[in-house]
Amino acid sequence: xxxxxxxxARRSGLSVHALRFYxxxxxxxxxxxxxxxxxxxxxEEDLEWLAICTRLRSSGMPLAMIREYIDLARQGPGNExxxxxxxxxxxxxxxxRIRELQDTLDVMSHKVRVYEDHLARGEADxxxxxxxxxxA
Amino acid sequence: xxxxxxxxARRSGLSVHALRFYxxxxxxxxxxxxxxxxxxxxxEEDLEWLAICTRLRSSGMPLAMIREYIDLARQGPGNExxxxxxxxxxxxxxxxRIRELQDTLDVMSHKVRVYEDHLARGEADxxxxxxxxxxA
DNA sequence: CTAGAACCTAGAGTCGGGTCTAGATCAACA
DNA sequence: TGTTGATCTAGACCCGACTCTAGGTTCTAG
Numbered sequence: 001x002x003x004x005x006x007x008x009a010r011r012s013g014l015s016v017h018a019l020r021f022y023x024x025x026x027x028x029x030x031x032x033x034x035x036x037x038x039x040x041x042x043x044e045e046d047l048e049w050l051a052i053c054t055r056l057r058s059s060g061m062p063l064a065m066i067r068e069y070i071d072l073a074r075q076g077p078g079n080e081x082x083x084x085x086x087x088x089x090x091x092x093x094x095x096x097r098i099r100e101l102q103d104t105l106d107v108m109s110h111k112v113r114v115y116e117d118h119l120a121r122g123e124a125d126x127x128x129x130x131x132x133x134x135x136a
Numbered sequence: 137x138x139x140x141x142x143x144x145a146r147r148s149g150l151s152v153h154a155l156r157f158y159x160x161x162x163x164x165x166x167x168x169x170x171x172x173x174x175x176x177x178x179x180e181e182d183l184e185w186l187a188i189c190t191r192l193r194s195s196g197m198p199l200a201m202i203r204e205y206i207d208l209a210r211q212g213p214g215n216e217x218x219x220x221x222x223x224x225x226x227x228x229x230x231x232x233r234i235r236e237l238q239d240t241l242d243v244m245s246h247k248v249r250v251y252e253d254h255l256a257r258g259e260a261d262x263x264x265x266x267x268x269x270x271x272a
Numbered sequence: 273c274t275a276g277a278a279c280c281t282a283g284a285g286t287c288g289g290g291t292c293t294a295g296a297t298c299a300a301c302a
Numbered sequence: 303t304g305t306t307g308a309t310c311t312a313g314a315c316c317c318g319a320c321t322c323t324a325g326g327t328t329c330t331a332g
Contacts, residue, residue, distance in 0.1 A: 006278065016279085017321055025319095029266040037328065039279060049266030059240040063319070073265040080255055083263055087248050094241050101234050104195040105227065112223050119216055127219055129209040130165040130185030142308065152309085153291055161289095173298065175309055199289070273332100280327070286320085297310070302303100 003042040012050040025063055027053060029070050060097065061090050139178040148186040162203050163189060165210055196233065197226050 009016045023032050023040075029049060033041045056066055069086050072079045115127040145152045159168050159176075165185060169177045192202055205222050208215045251263040262268050 004278080015321075018319085020280090021320065037279085038281095039328085045266050052264055052266075055240050055243065057319090059237055059244075069264075073263075073267070080251070080263060084248065084251060084255070087244060087263075091241065091244050091248065094237050094244070098234055098237050098241070101195055101230050101237070104191050105230050105234070107191065108195075108223060108227050108230070112220065112227065115216070115220060119220070127209075127216065127223075128188055128205075130181050130188075131209070140308080141310095151291075154289085156310090157290060173309085174311095175298090193289090275332090276330090278327105278329075281325090283323090285322070288318100290316085292315070293313090295311090297308105299308080300306090302305100 001044060003044075003047070005040045005042070008042045008047060008050070011047055013054065014050065022050075022053070022063075026067050027063065027070060029073055056090070059090070059094050065090065137180060139180075139183070141176045141178070144178045144183060144186070147183055149190065150186065158186075158189070158199075161199055163199065163206060165206050192226070195226070195230050201226065 003011075005016050005019055008014075009019060012019070014022070019040075022028065028046065030046070032046075035041055053066055057063070065086065069083060072083045072086075111128060118127075139147075141152050141155055144150075145155060148155070150158070155176075158164065164182065166182075168182075171177055189202055193199070201222065205219060208219045208222075247264060254262065262270065264270070
């Protein structure tokens with residue numbers, strides 16, 4: 001079940017450009033094979049890995065960290081602890097990020113609520129305006 | 137209580153470069169005043185606004201959106217609904233982002249847990265490795 | 273046979289958000 | 303007085319992660 005780069009782009013949501021770029025950056029576990037005419041051939045497992053990559057990326061893992069991971073995986077058994085450590089590092093990072101966002105969200109929600117009250121009463125212009133006192 | 141750019145940098149955590157850059161980008165509500173010798177003078181309210189900016193930035197609000205907001209604030213009363221709408225837009229964005237991160241975190245945590253079990257039993261090399269089946 | 277789509281490479285360009293440099297001025301201290 | 307350090311401007315540069323271009327080949331349908 002061979003897949004062309006266009007097919008993989010369509011199914012992964014990445015552009016063909018991005019797929020070639022990822023390959024140059026060494027983000028594929030298995031070197032991408034070529035047809036005799038030079039065209040790239042992908043398989044289902046590449047698609048699965050890309051789905052994981054996309055997840056990791058969208059949660060803020062830099063390509064360099066993904067490469068670090070895949071480099072270990074490529075070396076085969078023996079470094080599982082290290083791989084796990086990379087994942088845990090990112091896990092902690094994401095957790096911290098969620099806390100940070102939640103924190104900002106709380107502050108914002110409070111501001112918005114207070115301001116809505118003020119607006120409802122016809123008082124206004126005091127919402128996070130550095131030139132004026134803060135109603136919160 | 138006048139503050140120099142260096143003082144503001146120290147207290148805001150932004151670099152002097154970034155402060156000048158923010159000014160060029162129109163992110164200050166009140167135009168930054170100058171001493172007769174051309175040096176910038178800041179005040180406590182600038183610092184307060186910068187703290188807010190930093191929050192918004194670190195939660196992913198682009199500078200362009202902050203500028204949009206501050207432009208409205210600068211125009212004075214009458215556009216409070218619009219300002220509120222900007223905040224709500226970002227609020228929704230942050231909420232969605234938190235959900236996305238939480239989602240990825242769940243997947244990762246599951247993977248990590250399963251893998252730790254496998255490792256503990258001496259089975260290995262199956263953690264998100266595109267060349268091998270997945271134990272999850 | 274031919275048009276158009278899909279593919280190839282190398283390398284340039286983009287965007288956001290800064291960061292840094294050069295060269296000048298100015299302040300403060302020993 | 304001289305040196306150190308803070309500031310100024312304009313503009314170049316950086317980074318990550320793509321995105322796009324130019325110029326060329328190859329596949330596919332009619």
